Amino acid sequence: MKKIILLGATGSIGIQTADIIREHPEAFSLVGLSAGRNMEKTRELIQEFQPEIVCVQLAEDAQKLQHEFKGILFVHGNKGLIDASTYEADVLVNAVIGSVGLEPTLEAIKLGRTIAIANKETLVTAGHLVMQSAKKYGADILPVDSEHSALFQALNGEKIEQASRLILTASGGSFRDKTRDELAGVTVEDALNHPNWSMGSKITIDSATMLNKGLEVIEAHVLFDFAYDDIDVLLHRESIIHSMVEFQDTSVMAQLGTPDMRVPIQYALSYPDRLPRPAAKRLDLAEIAQLNFKAMDYERFRALKLAFDAGREGGTMTTVLNAANEQAVAMFLNRQIGFLQIEEFIERAMLGHKTIASPDLETILAADSETRKTVENMLK
Numbered sequence: 311m312k313k314i315i316l317l318g319a320t321g322s323i324g325i326q327t328a329d330i331i332r333e334h335p336e337a338f339s340l341v342g343l344s345a346g347r348n349m350e351k352t353r354e355l356i357q358e359f360q361p362e363i364v365c366v367q368l369a370e371d372a373q374k375l376q377h378e379f380k381g382i383l384f385v386h387g388n389k390g391l392i393d394a395s396t397y398e399a400d401v402l403v404n405a406v407i408g409s410v411g412l413e414p415t416l417e418a419i420k421l422g423r424t425i426a427i428a429n430k431e432t433l434v435t436a437g438h439l440v441m442q443s444a445k446k447y448g449a450d451i452l453p454v455d456s457e458h459s460a461l462f463q464a465l466n467g468e469k470i471e472q473a474s475r476l477i478l479t480a481s482g483g484s485f486r487d488k489t490r491d492e493l494a495g496v497t498v499e500d501a502l503n504h505p506n507w508s509m510g511s512k513i514t515i516d517s518a519t520m521l522n523k524g525l526e527v528i529e530a531h532v533l534f535d536f537a538y539d540d541i542d543v544l545l546h547r548e549s550i551i552h553s554m555v556e557f558q559d560t561s562v563m564a565q566l567g568t569p570d571m572r573v574p575i576q577y578a579l580s581y582p583d584r585l586p587r588p589a590a591k592r593l594d595l596a597e598i599a600q601l602n603f604k605a606m607d608y609e610r611f612r613a614l615k616l617a618f619d620a621g622r623e624g625g626t627m628t629t630v631l632n633a634a635n636e637q638a639v640a641m642f643l644n645r646q647i648g649f650l651q652i653e654e655f656i657e658r659a660m661l662g663h664k665t666i667a668s669p670d671l672e673t674i675l676a677a678d679s680e681t682r683k684t685v686e687n688m689l690k
């Protein structure tokens with residue numbers, strides 16, 4: 311029985327992680343969870359799973375819950391997130407959104423805890439700190455993101471130094487059939503309408519700008535230690551091949567499946583075992599009949615190019631890329647800026663930043679908050 315702590319339990323990945331835990335009561339138990347502000351969902355999760363520790367964002371919510379549920383430890387805010395992530399367990403699932411997930415992850419790693427990581431912003435903003443620390447403390451970092459789970463599975467049992475290329479697939483997001491000119495007037499609603507995946511709003515916008523794939527390229531570089539020249543992105547609109555690894559003998563291993571995040575989530579929880587999923591839809595290639603591929607167009611999807619640039623630059627530049635994007639996407643969702651301004655603001659933030667190489671945590675946190683302010687000021 312694996313004891314699980316789930317950060318971001320009320321989000322899209324969090325709810326699907328809860329589905330997996332519910333499907334396998336013999337294998338997993340949810341001992342702790344964190345939520346942001348969605349108290350309705352938090353109450354439901356507490357009633358169903360009876361965890362030992364719960365973190366919410368606001369102190370007043372923690373207080374209210376403490377009155378309702380006796381015998382559960384309630385904590386709050388960023389400090390509470392660390393209390394929850396370091397609570398006694400086997401696996402920490404990090405499914406919060408944004409770089410707020412960084413410090414809780416680093417603290418759990420210090421305890422040698424296995425980390426199932428969905429929270430890609432953490433790996434983009436400070437991947438070197440996470441991986442160095444994981445090595446030092448012997449903590450396993452298991453990918454939840456479908457592309458990285460695919461790469462991880464394709465590399466299983468292989469010698470990583472004999473792999474020559476990582477090929478990440480990209481569905482293209484909500485606007486894949488639009489030209490750049492057609493992007494100028496798109497609305498928040500249009501952007502939130504993803505063709506293949508149902509996800510939280512921030513990552514759905516990231517998919518539309520293609521910055522999500524850019525964050526994933528950096529995430530792949532961090533997790534598998536591949537040079538950026540050896541990471542490719544391929545447009546594949548059906549989202550059936552989740553990614554591929556090419557080996558030095560030109561053989562290519564692909565991982566396939568229906569677009570269902572519960573598969574990679576479950577694999578990260580059950581690893582190195584696999585568990586059945588009797589209720590899940592199985593892949594039927596005869597029914598799908600056709601898979602399509604197309605070379606990535608870096609002019610059309612400029613945000614992806616910016617991510618490669620930031621990754622190659624390294625140091626604090628990936629922190630700036632991530633923070634600028636988080637700020638700009640929030641502004642787009644608040645209808646303060648247009649869709650194309652997201653990548654414009656990211657590019658301006660990157661141009662204005664002088665990279666610091668091998669940054670420590672303090673330097674990263676400073677670059678992150680400075681960038682958010684810089685991007686906010688771009689509105690004025």
Ligand code: NDP
Pocket residue numbers: 317318319320321322323324344345346347348349367391405406407408410428429430431454455456507508509510511512513571
């Ligand atoms: P959601 O927006 O759906 O959920 C985010 C979760 O984080 C919620 O539980 C939310 O709480 C909580 N949260 C938000 N802000 C804070 C904060 N400041 N402090 C503490 N908790 C906070 O996101 P997703 O589930 O879509 O994504 C989670 C992560 O997984 C992201 O990094 C994303 O890139 C990655 N990912 C997601 C995929 C998907 O299919 N959704 C696929 C692959 C990766 P509340 O809602 O209660 O306020």
Ligand code: MG
Pocket residue numbers: 455456457526
């Ligand atoms: Mg992904």
